[in-house]
Amino acid sequence: METFQSLQVKFNEMFHKVFEGGRAELILMEDEETNEPGVDIVAQPPGKRLKNIAMLSGGERALTAMALIFASFLIRPTPFCVLDEIDAPLDEENTLRFTRVLRELAARTQFIVITHCKQTMEMADALYGVTMEEPGVSSMISVRLTRLLAPTY
Structure with missing residues (x-):
C-alpha cells in the first residue's frame, strides 16, 4: 500500500x-x-x-x-526505458510537453524512443534508422545530433 x-x-x-x-x-x-x-x-x-x-x-x-x-x-528508476511510438496520438503542442518532460527525465534514465515524429527526433542525442534501398536488404544509419547542434531548450 x-x-x-x-x-x-x-x-x-x-x-x-x-x-x-x-x-x-x-x-x-x-x-x-x-x-x-x-x-x-x-x-x-x-x-x-x-x-x-x-x-x-x-x-x-x-x-x-x-x-x-x-x-x-x-x-x-531503471537504467533505461523503451517507448514505442508513445507520441503517435499527440498533436504538436502535446508533443512539446512530452519532449520537455522526457528531456528532464533523461538526466536519470536513458530513453530509447521509437518514433516517426520529427519534433521528438529533434530532442534526441542520437538517431538510428533502418532503410531498405533494395527489397530484402536493410541497412542501418546513425547520426549523433549532439555533435551537430547545440541544444535549444
Whole structure:
C-alpha cells in the first residue's frame, strides 16, 4: 500500500507537470463478482471536469498514461526505458510537453524512443534508422545530433 500511495502522489505531480496544470488520481477498485483488485484512473486536465481515463481524448489519454509511466520511474528508476511510438496520438503542442518532460527525465534514465515524429527526433542525442534501398536488404544509419547542434531548450 505504501508503494501505491507513493505512486499516487508522484502520478498527480507528473500529471500536473505534463499538462501544466490539472490533477489525476489512482483509485483502488475491487470487482464485486470476482473479488479481484484493480486500479482506475481519473484525470482533470486544466479547464476541464474530472473524468475517467476512458472519457478523455486520445491525446489526453496518452499524456495521462505517460504521466503514470514517468511517475513509476521517479519511484523506482531503471537504467533505461523503451517507448514505442508513445507520441503517435499527440498533436504538436502535446508533443512539446512530452519532449520537455522526457528531456528532464533523461538526466536519470536513458530513453530509447521509437518514433516517426520529427519534433521528438529533434530532442534526441542520437538517431538510428533502418532503410531498405533494395527489397530484402536493410541497412542501418546513425547520426549523433549532439555533435551537430547545440541544444535549444
